[in-house]
Amino acid sequence: MSRYYVTTPIYYVNDAPHIGHAYTTVVADVLARFHRLLGEEVYFLTGTDEHGQKIEDSAAAKGLTPIALADAVVQRYHALWKRLGMTHNDFIRTTEDRHQRGVLKLFGEITSRGDDIYKGRYEGWYCKGCEAFYPESQIVEGKCPDQGHPVQRLSEESYFFRLSRYQEPLLKHYADNPSFIFPETRRNEIVSFVSSGLKDLSLSRTSFRWGIPFPGDPQHIFYVWFDALANYITALEYAGSQDLYRQFWPADVHLVGKDILRFHAVYWPAFLMAAGVPLPKSVVAHGWWLRDAAKMSKSRGNVIEPNSLLDDFSVDAVRYFLMREMAFGQDASYSDEALIERCNSDLANDLGNLVSRTLKLLENSFGGVVPDPGSHSPRGEGLAPAAQAAWNGMVGGFKEYDFSGALSRVWELVSATNKFIVEKEPWKLAADPARRDELGWVLYDAAEALRVTGLLISPVMPRAARALWGQLGLQRDPAEESLTEFEWGRLAPGTRIAKGESLFPRIDKKAYLARLGTETPEAAKPAAPIARETNVDEASIDIEEFRKIRLRVGKVTAAEKVEGAKKLLKLQVDLGDEVRQIISGIADKYAPEALVGKQIVLVANLKPATIRGVESRGMLLAAEDAEGRATIVTFDEAVTVGATVR
RNA sequence: GGCGGUGUAGCUCAGAUGGUUAGAGCACGCGGCUCAUAUCCGCGGAGUCCGGGGUUCGAGUCCCUGCACCGCUACCA
Secondary structure: OOEEEEEEEEEEOOOOOOHHHHHHHHHHHHHHHHHHHOOOEEEEEEEEEOOOHHHHHHHHHOOOOHHHHHHHHHHHHHHHHHHOOOOOOEEEEOOOHHHHHHHHHHHHHHHHHOOOEEEEEEEEEEEOOOOEEEOHHHOEOOEOOOOOOEEEEEEEEEEEEOHHHHHHHHHHHHHHOOOOEEOHHHHHHHHHHHHOOOOOEEOEEOOOOOOOEEOOEEEEEEOHHHHHHOHHHHOOOOOOOOHHHHHHOOOOEEEEEHHHHHHHHHHHHHHHHHHOOOOOOOEEEEOOEEEOOEEOOOOOOOOOOHHHHHHHOOHHHHHHHHHHHOOOOOOEEEOHHHHHHHHHHHHHHHHHHHHHHHHHHHHHHHOOEOOOOOOOOOOOOOOHHHHHHHHHHHHHHHHOOOHHHHHHHHHHHHHHHHHHHHHHOHHHHOOOHHHHHHHHHHHHHHHHHHHHHHHHHOOOOHHHHHHHHHHOOOOOOHHHOOOOOOOOOOOOOOOEOOOOOOOOOOOOHHHHHHHOOOOOHHHHOOHHHHHHHHHHHOOOOOHHHHHOOOEEEEEEEEEEEOOOOOOOEEEEEEOOOOEEEEEEOOOOOOOHHHHOOOEEEEEOOOOOEEEOOEEEOOEEOEEEOOOOOEEEOOOOOOOOOOOEEO
């Protein structure tokens, strides 16, 4: 039997689950359910990443042990996945013994096979909030580029992985396996990144304790990526019986958000190559959910809370929306309106109402028993061709991760069925005893089309699919069925239907939005929060803040180009009491000799930085023109060198 | 700065290998039906296919160029 192993990333327990986590996991669940329907043996893994400094710090701040904090947050994930109907086969936590042993085993494989691991020193600007080092060039005013947290200069002993050695093998792997990274545009990015050269990767930290200690050197703790990525095999008892590992590794799909693609498409395969472990078959990256076109973030206050969504909408509606609304791989916008539109148009009006009308017609004309279609149905007439097309489209779309397209194809069957009913006018046929056979055929086809529809939507909307089948009088769950071949006509005549509650109730959009406290759809647009944030960013500073910046008059005494750099000049600037060396990116406009003797304005108390290996202790002020070229600020008459500018 | 991507109806998006009047869903207008969750079906309006060149008998689809937005990356101090 063919096997299918799909994973989600493991989620960091510092954060409560949000819509992004929910999306990734729903996609994985849909894939898992789809492949089970294809008769494959599926292993679906998700879990949590629980180590690291952030957890250590958060726990301490709350007076908890790290594991107690992790335990608490993990419960929230379990609860959400249960609510969302997830069918993962396993949930791994990096604090589990099987994981820790697995990490050590994987590491041991690498060290025993060569010299890919070595000890060195790591130095850089470290952001505690992000748990990451940033290159000099990315530090903005002493803050990290991602979140704006303060950074600190850190130097520590570290173990390194010779990633640089794997540049060629990785490129070859990408070339030989075009489907290794999906979508193609992401693949291009990775190829380009790797082509430009790889630096060795720091694998350990000594700055925190909460993690897996290095074998033989317990001062060192495994840094996040080696620890976390290994989960994909440690969960398979890689360091134990290896039963699952032998069955399911290599994985078919590592599903990830585009932000962590590099770790999965570069670092992870390199680790595996070094350890002599087969590589996963594919890494598939999806886009982000934006809030009405703006990026969601806590600081913006525009995050979508999955649990509150589930308070108002059915699981199936939420799952359907996530799968249908996003063109897979691209970013998509979440909006309350869009969600309600999907619920009302696709689910309530099209499908829900179709179920309702079909069952009612069966009740009225055949006492709620599925009639015999006679000789009409199986011959390419009626709805059979449309059902076949929907089946083809759904299966084809899923295999290319085009969930939205796949669902569209299914909805073409729904439309075709609605149209079929309108055209055949069964309520008129019912009034004519002579046309009873035709009536039976028409209603049989409609019911059978619904059976097929239920099967096709079951990976996305398992509960609704089951309910639909139940109302058709079927005892089985679509999940127990097979999608491997299309078979029209399996609904047995004589089946007693069981019309029940509306499958997808309509949602009162106005009432819903009003309840959210947004008077009109326009008011619901998040222009407000964004504007607020902009105001904060552009906010006036008071004089005290400005006084922190020390601007001084400097005279350029020497200038030369920085070797190997296009735009950089190395300047010696006399401040009267000292001479500073600074680096400035103005070489495209100024020749070095043209600068000597000029008086400039220098930001004198800027933290020193090293650019292109050259120390820079200050920054000169310049205006930037439309082409991005700089014009330096100077004085219209000579002033005292070293004087303060304000 | 380099590389890559995107730019198609009011909105969200489809549109291998260039070929008759450019599509779907939603929204909008009109008509039909009444089994159905004020639902369904039909018809319709609407688009300089980002701009400008070019190749071609013919380009949304290929080439060049410009603009805008996005992503990755970088010596943007």
